[in-house]
Amino acid sequence: MTGRLKAPTGRYGGKTAAQRQAERRGRFLDAALELFGADPGYRATTVAALSEAAGLSTRQFYEEFRTLEDVLAALHLQVNGWAEEAVLAALAEARDRTIDERVTAIFRAYAADITSDPRRIRIAFVEIIGVSPRMEEQRLARRAHWVDLICAEAETLAARGEAAPRDYRLAATAFIGSVNGLLHDWSAGWVDATLDEVVDELVRQLLGILRPPGWEPAAG
Structure with missing residues (x-):
């Protein structure tokens, strides 16, 4: 065809x-x-x-x-789009809140959306793997988009004096990998924890990246 x-x-x-x-x-x-x-x-x-x-x-x-691969590509983008809409809405609502509240809002929104339907997790983290070079490129492009979102939020918090000023790209890339892996393993029943406990762990990890040991926010 x-x-x-x-x-x-x-x-x-x-x-x-x-x-x-x-x-x-x-x-x-x-x-x-x-x-x-x-x-x-x-x-x-x-x-x-x-x-x-x-x-x-x-x-x-x-x-x-x-082809069916075209359908998978469109569906993968749709699933990611739903999650991004949820995250952006949560960020807008938490615009004037503290760093802890903003980071928590991000991951509660993301986790609630992507885990609201186990089929979404399978599309985002399982079915797309190993299909073709084209799909791998799309998967990595979407991951890079999430990295950009985390970096933009980190830069906003750093400008407000709530996070350490630094280049966050490497740390954000590693963090997104841990998000995907942990949520996939949780959904597969390999992690003995509630979703709230999973989100709390991810929040602690990101806060540790944003506020590394020894760094103190500027006096207000």
Whole structure:
């Protein structure tokens, strides 16, 4: 399949072609969340099975996507997008709070969103691994985006005198790796702790990075 089939244009059933296309795409992604994120998983899913789960035809699939990998890529970005929206909303609400409250708000929001559905964790941390160089590049790009977010927050806190002034990129990269690993292991039942305990541990780790031993905030 060298390209997508041409989607229909014009208004039908009170909806524009763009609205119908968005609805179809959403149905395919919803079905993919179930099949890729639960059983049978991305590698064991076929175009026919995904189309059937979405209640659509394979022809309609090829109007929206070229391959199943395209669906996985879109779904991975969607899952990360939901988590980012939750984090940014929490940060906006905690804008004028202390460093402890801001950091806690970040990770309570992230953990609550990404663990709200075990299928999201599987898409974010499991199904995307080892699929292709393209998907690995996307996974690392999304990780880099989270690193950028942590660095931006650290710089904001440092400018307020609540965190040590330094280049946080290396530390943020290591920290994001620990976040992904711990949340994955917790969701798989390999960590004997509550989600609150997991979040508290992550908060302690980040606060330790932001306020290293020997550093004291400037006198206010």
